[in-house]
Amino acid sequence: MRLSKFFLPILKESPREAEIVSHRLMTRAGMIRQQSAGIYSWLPLGKRVLDNVNRIIREEQNRSGAIEILMPTIQSADLWRESGRYDDYGQEMLRIEDRNERDMLFGPTNEEMVTDIFRSYVRSYKALPLNLYHIQTKFRDERRPRFGTMRSREFQMKDAYSFDIDKDGAVHAYNRMFVAYLRTFARLGLKAIPMRAETGPIGGDLSHEFIILADTGESQVFCHRDFLDFDTPGVETDFDDRAGLAAIVERWTSLYAATDEMHDPALWAEVPAEAQMSARGIEVGHIFYFGTKYSEPMGATVMGPDGKEHPVHMGSYGIGPTRIVPSIIEASHDEAGIIWPESVAPFKVGLINMKPGDEACDATCERIETALANAGVDHLYDDTADRAGAKFATADLIGLPWQVIAGPRAVANGEVEIKNRASGERQTMSVEAAINRFTETR
Amino acid sequence: MRLSKFFLPILKESPREAEIVSHRLMTRAGMIRQQSAGIYSWLPLGKRVLDNVNRIIREEQNRSGAIEILMPTIQSADLWRESGRYDDYGQEMLRIEDRNERDMLFGPTNEEMVTDIFRSYVRSYKALPLNLYHIQTKFRDERRPRFGTMRSREFQMKDAYSFDIDKDGAVHAYNRMFVAYLRTFARLGLKAIPMRAETGPIGGDLSHEFIILADTGESQVFCHRDFLDFDTPGVETDFDDRAGLAAIVERWTSLYAATDEMHDPALWAEVPAEAQMSARGIEVGHIFYFGTKYSEPMGATVMGPDGKEHPVHMGSYGIGPTRIVPSIIEASHDEAGIIWPESVAPFKVGLINMKPGDEACDATCERIETALANAGVDHLYDDTADRAGAKFATADLIGLPWQVIAGPRAVANGEVEIKNRASGERQTMSVEAAINRFTETR
Numbered sequence: 001m002r003l004s005k006f007f008l009p010i011l012k013e014s015p016r017e018a019e020i021v022s023h024r025l026m027t028r029a030g031m032i033r034q035q036s037a038g039i040y041s042w043l044p045l046g047k048r049v050l051d052n053v054n055r056i057i058r059e060e061q062n063r064s065g066a067i068e069i070l071m072p073t074i075q076s077a078d079l080w081r082e083s084g085r086y087d088d089y090g091q092e093m094l095r096i097e098d099r100n101e102r103d104m105l106f107g108p109t110n111e112e113m114v115t116d117i118f119r120s121y122v123r124s125y126k127a128l129p130l131n132l133y134h135i136q137t138k139f140r141d142e143r144r145p146r147f148g149t150m151r152s153r154e155f156q157m158k159d160a161y162s163f164d165i166d167k168d169g170a171v172h173a174y175n176r177m178f179v180a181y182l183r184t185f186a187r188l189g190l191k192a193i194p195m196r197a198e199t200g201p202i203g204g205d206l207s208h209e210f211i212i213l214a215d216t217g218e219s220q221v222f223c224h225r226d227f228l229d230f231d232t233p234g235v236e237t238d239f240d241d242r243a244g245l246a247a248i249v250e251r252w253t254s255l256y257a258a259t260d261e262m263h264d265p266a267l268w269a270e271v272p273a274e275a276q277m278s279a280r281g282i283e284v285g286h287i288f289y290f291g292t293k294y295s296e297p298m299g300a301t302v303m304g305p306d307g308k309e310h311p312v313h314m315g316s317y318g319i320g321p322t323r324i325v326p327s328i329i330e331a332s333h334d335e336a337g338i339i340w341p342e343s344v345a346p347f348k349v350g351l352i353n354m355k356p357g358d359e360a361c362d363a364t365c366e367r368i369e370t371a372l373a374n375a376g377v378d379h380l381y382d383d384t385a386d387r388a389g390a391k392f393a394t395a396d397l398i399g400l401p402w403q404v405i406a407g408p409r410a411v412a413n414g415e416v417e418i419k420n421r422a423s424g425e426r427q428t429m430s431v432e433a434a435i436n437r438f439t440e441t442r
Numbered sequence: 443m444r445l446s447k448f449f450l451p452i453l454k455e456s457p458r459e460a461e462i463v464s465h466r467l468m469t470r471a472g473m474i475r476q477q478s479a480g481i482y483s484w485l486p487l488g489k490r491v492l493d494n495v496n497r498i499i500r501e502e503q504n505r506s507g508a509i510e511i512l513m514p515t516i517q518s519a520d521l522w523r524e525s526g527r528y529d530d531y532g533q534e535m536l537r538i539e540d541r542n543e544r545d546m547l548f549g550p551t552n553e554e555m556v557t558d559i560f561r562s563y564v565r566s567y568k569a570l571p572l573n574l575y576h577i578q579t580k581f582r583d584e585r586r587p588r589f590g591t592m593r594s595r596e597f598q599m600k601d602a603y604s605f606d607i608d609k610d611g612a613v614h615a616y617n618r619m620f621v622a623y624l625r626t627f628a629r630l631g632l633k634a635i636p637m638r639a640e641t642g643p644i645g646g647d648l649s650h651e652f653i654i655l656a657d658t659g660e661s662q663v664f665c666h667r668d669f670l671d672f673d674t675p676g677v678e679t680d681f682d683d684r685a686g687l688a689a690i691v692e693r694w695t696s697l698y699a700a701t702d703e704m705h706d707p708a709l710w711a712e713v714p715a716e717a718q719m720s721a722r723g724i725e726v727g728h729i730f731y732f733g734t735k736y737s738e739p740m741g742a743t744v745m746g747p748d749g750k751e752h753p754v755h756m757g758s759y760g761i762g763p764t765r766i767v768p769s770i771i772e773a774s775h776d777e778a779g780i781i782w783p784e785s786v787a788p789f790k791v792g793l794i795n796m797k798p799g800d801e802a803c804d805a806t807c808e809r810i811e812t813a814l815a816n817a818g819v820d821h822l823y824d825d826t827a828d829r830a831g832a833k834f835a836t837a838d839l840i841g842l843p844w845q846v847i848a849g850p851r852a853v854a855n856g857e858v859e860i861k862n863r864a865s866g867e868r869q870t871m872s873v874e875a876a877i878n879r880f881t882e883t884r
Binding site for chain 2: 098153
């Protein structure tokens with residue numbers, strides 16, 4: 001992609017209302033634009049990151065055996081009356097009346113609807129286990145939306161819903177998602193720690209939040225330092241191996257980890273002082289087992305092996321992609337701007353032509369551009385007439401993992417400079433070597 | 443994917459309310475489920491087709507130079523008051539009041555919002571041309587939603603918006619989308635004919651609908667038979683070549699083609715009788731040039747090369763992915779079910795084990811399954827205990843382009859049968875040959 005043909009509205013000033021660094025950087029880097037309070041457009045750079053985040057989420061959901069669907073945003077109030085949540089939900093639910101004066105709502109979550117889908121098709125335990133997920137726009141009419149897309153009113157959520165014949169099965173389903181989440185966050189470049197959590201309006205008796213540590217986190221969290229050294233379950237993990245998954249979850253829940261709400265000073269005191277880590281945390285995922293809370297009132301039952309009807313045991317599992325993006329920035333930035341992990345970077349390589357119009361610089365850049373394009377390496381070629389200093393500032397601000405800098409002096413020697421955004425390390429090498437560097441290690 | 447682990451709720455009966463074949467087949471094949479009047483969930487099989495449709499739309503939008511963003515579903519009424527459309531739009535607009543009693547709406551289209559984005563960042567003609575698109579959920583509160591996702595209230599739309607300094611530029615932007623649409627529909631397996639259209643509530647003075655011919659089409663259309671033999675612009679098409687694109691558009695608009703509304707019996711009479719083709723048509727795309735209709739009232743101006751402020755010339759370009767899916771079925775089905783073009787098929791190959799539990803059948807199917815998986819060929823392996831007849835019926839109903847059938851007799855000879863869904867042709871070949879057939883021609 002050439003910058004001259006891209007739409008990257010870089011801002012010099014931070015928006016006044018931006019209280020946290022990710023909101024400032026996403027706005028300045030032209031990733032998002034606020035349309036109304038708590039409602040954002042994703043501009044091209046932001047959309048590319050969001051797509052990468054969603055791709056990784058999907059891959060790990062699919063790997064764990066979950067199946068993708070797409071439920072609508074607008075739901076019938078009647079469905080929520082069946083579970084009793086229509087009246088409970090309060091002002092955060094965006095209530096709507098359609099032209100026929102039917103009560104509708106913009107879904108804040110989908111437990112009721114997915115239970116309705118389940119009960120209309122599934123009759124037998126033989127169809128279980130089942131886990132259906134979707135990535136869909138949600139709306140929660142927050143009293144005080146803020147922090148950009150970190151706490152917006154309209155947002156994306158990946159929500160998965162598991163159905164099992166009994167609690168044993170449901171716990172395995174829970175463990176599957178637990179492990180899938182560990183893998184997802186690791187691939188997103190996040191160190192997420194699972195912490196016991198309250199179940200809130202979803203209900204149920206088993207729940208974990210996945211929390212990343214960041215100075216600007218919304219809440220205080222307390223955990224054992226050893227979590228930082230835990231290995232992420234590998235790509236070879238067998239999601240059908242009940243004992244194997246249970247062992248992973250056991251290990252990841254064996255040490256103290258609690259949010260403010262669940263913090264227990266007595267248990268905390270038992271953690272060796274040198275292992276106590278108290279920090280600010282951002283919730284990036286939340287999983288629930290809630291048994292038959294929805295299946296009973298809504299009549300979602302299956303015939304069991306015993307020939308009797310059983311209400312299914314359910315869980316739900318949420319990750320907010322539009323919240324993940326700023327969370328990654330909170331965890332990975334510096335004075336100059338964003339530092340993207342390669343897995344979610346909007347482009348892997350930024351190619352900077354320091355002197356467009358100079359024949360040698362143009363030819364060198366075009367040669368590199370062609371090589372990257374042919375190898376399928378996402379790149380952004382800054383071919384604009386801006387001065388070099390502005391180009392460097394933009395490249396650092398938007399945080400592409402690698403910069404390839406073509407200036408007249410280096411190019412005259414058949415060379416370019418390569419800069420790693422994270423370390424700041426610079427290296428001069430031949431054009432050939434630079435091309436191989438990115439096309440071979442892909 | 444193994445069918446025993448997939449969620450494919452096949453129905454024997456057609457829903458009573460389904461008036462057209464695509465609605466019946468999508469429901470019976472477990473692709474969609476109605477949640478409320480005109481509001482649907484996309485179940486796993488349907489979601490896979492929808493994803494393929496969107497992938498092709500994206501690729502052709504990107505090829506033409508359009509840039510993807512994601513605007514929100516919920517918009518401020520104030521924005522629509524600026525263009526005057528808030529009062530004009532009528533009951534199809536889903537109007538919403540948020541908790542702070544602000545007037546909001548669920549976007550039926552995005553001319554106002556994208557114009558707002560444009561005016562807040564772009565100051566100079568040098569940033570033009572610009573074309574921003576998104577694929578987002580829309581809502582139009584139709585008085586009479588019907589035909590499944592063909593005319594639903596909640597639906598997806600790909601809507602693109604072009605910005606140019608003058609009419610000449612805007613016409614080139616229009617031609618770009620015109621050609622991108624020709625390529626998109628061809629890749630989707632559709633023969634779409636561009637027809638002059640009324641501009642309706644979008645406004646403007648140049649507009650084409652892209653119409654496919656199908657017996658169940660919603661309106662009568664009239665066109666020259668030669669359209670059916672026109673070649674689709676190739677992958678090498680240069681979208682920056684103004685004259686080249688104009689020539690393509692000229693050719694595709696040189697013959698008579700009109701919807702009922704625009705039909706002119708006098709001009710029609712000039713078409714040779716043997717070339718007159720009158721048929722039912724389904725609108726699958728609609729493009730508009732509307733000049734400064736939004737940019738003037740909303741103040742979207744740029745500094746021109748003459749140093750003066752100019753309101754930008756705009757166009758908008760829509761395709762409905764959730765409408766494309768049933769349109770493809772209307773154009774491609776038979777008594778037994780759907781016949782997917784390979785480009786959008788939910789899986790390319792259906793692998794049918796006629797006797798699960800039989801050691802040789804299982805081993806053969808697993809060998810083929812592994813080979814397809816390793817080659818990245820999407821496949822659905824029917825490993826269920828259903829009887830063979832039911833499996834064949836399901837395979838035909840869901841319309842996968844190829845079926846690989848492993849029965850005990852063939853397998854004993856080291857062979858399987860391959861069936862082409864479209865032609866019905868069957869061929870017996872060695873397992874080796876069957877594997878090569880799908881892994882080499884990919």
